[in-house]
Amino acid sequence: xxxxxxxxxxxxxxxxxxxxxxxxxxxxxxxxxxxxxxxxxxxxxxxxxxxxxxxxxxxxxxxxxxxxxxxxxxxxxxxxxxxxxxxxxxxxxxxxxxxxxxxxxxxxxxxxxxxxxxxxxxxxxxxxxxxxxxxxxxxxxxxxxxxxxxxxxxxxxxx
Amino acid sequence: xxxxxxxxxxxxxxxxxxxxxxxxxxxxxxxxxxxxxxxxxxxxxxxxxxxxxxxxxxxxxxxxxxxxxxxxxxxxxxxxxxxxxxxxxxxxxxxxxxxxxxxxxx
Numbered sequence: 001x002x003x004x005x006x007x008x009x010x011x012x013x014x015x016x017x018x019x020x021x022x023x024x025x026x027x028x029x030x031x032x033x034x035x036x037x038x039x040x041x042x043x044x045x046x047x048x049x050x051x052x053x054x055x056x057x058x059x060x061x062x063x064x065x066x067x068x069x070x071x072x073x074x075x076x077x078x079x080x081x082x083x084x085x086x087x088x089x090x091x092x093x094x095x096x097x098x099x100x101x102x103x104x105x106x107x108x109x110x111x112x113x114x115x116x117x118x119x120x121x122x123x124x125x126x127x128x129x130x131x132x133x134x135x136x137x138x139x140x141x142x143x144x145x146x147x148x149x150x151x152x153x154x155x156x157x158x159x
Numbered sequence: 160x161x162x163x164x165x166x167x168x169x170x171x172x173x174x175x176x177x178x179x180x181x182x183x184x185x186x187x188x189x190x191x192x193x194x195x196x197x198x199x200x201x202x203x204x205x206x207x208x209x210x211x212x213x214x215x216x217x218x219x220x221x222x223x224x225x226x227x228x229x230x231x232x233x234x235x236x237x238x239x240x241x242x243x244x245x246x247x248x249x250x251x252x253x254x255x256x257x258x259x260x261x262x263x264x265x
Contacts, residue, residue, distance in 0.1 A: 013259040031254035
């Protein structure tokens with residue numbers, strides 16, 4: 001497994017507050033759903049070995065389908081890091097194959113997710129979310145600068 | 160038929176990624192590609208075949224030689240696919256920032 005997605009953000013907040021975004025259902029419900037989606041369910045069992053159930057619901061204009069995910073916590077270091085495995089699930093929290101819940105077959109399964117919290121200053125916290133997947137080769141692509149190379153190749157072959 | 164999964168299988172192998180990086184710089188003949196690796200020609204030929212089957216590579220005949228070159232469209236398709244997952248998280252981080260700001264007001 002290798003890095004698949006890695007995003008960071010510096011928040012104007014103490015690490016204790018940023019941490020709560022992951023531990024308090026009321027906050028999870030406000031951020032899990034993408035834009036215009038809602039998150040009607042966030043059953044958070046924030047403990048190593050336990051599993052949380054979250055749901056994102058599409059807007060009615062997009063069919064209003066609900067997509068459930070489970071996060072199984074593998075390691076929690078208070079105010080430092082959270083590690084969990086993401087999977088698609090049914091409404092009871094049973095793991096499902098992407099195709100079973102109407103997602104494309106290439107939707108990643110068993111996505112190991114690492115969230116780290118770094119106190120950068122008073123009321124300043126840098127949070128980084130990294131998703132690892134079996135096909136993490138994508139980041140390898142990025143590391144190789146292949147996109148750039150592709151541009152060059154396109155220029156060469158396009159002429 | 161799920162061609163994307165095939166593409167991911169294709170790029171899951173380090174030798175095949177090395178071949179892609181080589182060819183990204185310029186079109187190459189199968190012999191020239193094989194010459195850059197310690198593996199047998201047969202092995203490299205199999206890798207090239209897999210990359211061609213999933214359309215990451217394209218063949219072009221030039222005189223008596225076959226040249227392989229990268230298919231930029233296909234590579235872009237793969238990187239676009241990964242990009243949507245990154246964008247999803249970027250959106251969430253944006254939401255989190257808003258939540259933290261409203262926590263302060265409470």
